[in-house]
Amino acid sequence: NAGVTQTPKFRVLKTGQSMTLLCAQDMNHEYMYWYRQDPGMGLRLIHYSVGEGTTAKGEVPDGYNVSRLKKQNFLLGLESAAPSQTSVYFCASSPFSGARGPGNTGELFFGEGSRLTVL
Amino acid sequence: GENVEQHPSTLSVQEGDSAVIKCTYSDSASNYFPWYKQELGKRPQLIIDIRSNVGEKKDQRIAVTLNKTAKHFSLHITETQPEDSAVYFCAASSRGNEKLTFGTGTRLTIIP
Numbered sequence: 287n288a289g290v291t292q293t294p295k296f297r298v299l300k301t302g303q304s305m306t307l308l309c310a311q312d313m314n315h316e317y318m319y320w321y322r323q324d325p326g327m328g329l330r331l332i333h334y335s336v337g338e339g340t341t342a343k344g345e346v347p348d349g350y351n352v353s354r355l356k357k358q359n360f361l362l363g364l365e366s367a368a369p370s371q372t373s374v375y376f377c378a379s380s381p382f383s384g385a386r387g388p389g390n391t392g393e394l395f396f397g398e399g400s401r402l403t404v405l
Numbered sequence: 406g407e408n409v410e411q412h413p414s415t416l417s418v419q420e421g422d423s424a425v426i427k428c429t430y431s432d433s434a435s436n437y438f439p440w441y442k443q444e445l446g447k448r449p450q451l452i453i454d455i456r457s458n459v460g461e462k463k464d465q466r467i468a469v470t471l472n473k474t475a476k477h478f479s480l481h482i483t484e485t486q487p488e489d490s491a492v493y494f495c496a497a498s499s500r501g502n503e504k505l506t507f508g509t510g511t512r513l514t515i516i517p
């Protein structure tokens with residue numbers, strides 16, 4: 287049971303290049319999330335998905351696109367990378383929303399992170 | 406939307422002493438408040454959470470308190486140990502909201 291797996295772990299891009307981060311989970315979770323982590327700014331939500339075929343914007347969606355074609359995968363794309371997108375990216379999954387009611391922990395299970403540098 | 410503020414940003418505590426981290430939230434509809442711990446170079450992991458129908462929850466050396474009236478909640482770690490050194494994040498979400506809003510984190514250092 288691998289949990290949440292992110293690829294690649296590290297990537298260096300030049301400004302204007304494109305790339306895709308892949309998140310895969312084997313826990314049959316409905317909800318999946320992409321966060322970015324920057325010093326002093328905590329974890330900020332980029333996009334999320336509440337089920338296969340659905341996506342929604344988070345706090346900082348500009349410059350990113352996502353897709354959830356299969357329940358177990360959530361892809362984060364950068365079409366034209368900018369230095370401001372240098373960050374550590376975390377994918378997470380959850381079986382339920384944290385506020386859905388008693389018995390649902392709402393715990394987020396995070397991947398190991400992907401460090402992206404844009405030059 | 407929800408706004409979560411967390412203080413302090415850094416905290417140094419002598420081993421064996423207690424540590425307290427405080428968070429405030431803006432959305433009165435928020436009713437779920439988890440705390441995550443992130444060790445250096447690792448992924449965040451849930452350590453404790455509380456729902457709005459209780460005022461306090463304990464798990465061994467860790468406790469969380471919630472004051473709904475004042476819209477703030479706190480993490481208390483007693484008898485601190487070196488392995489408690491990490492960054493701690495608070496978060497909040499409301500019923501029907503699939504998103505967690507995180508605080509900016511507190512770097513806790515335990516001094517041997």
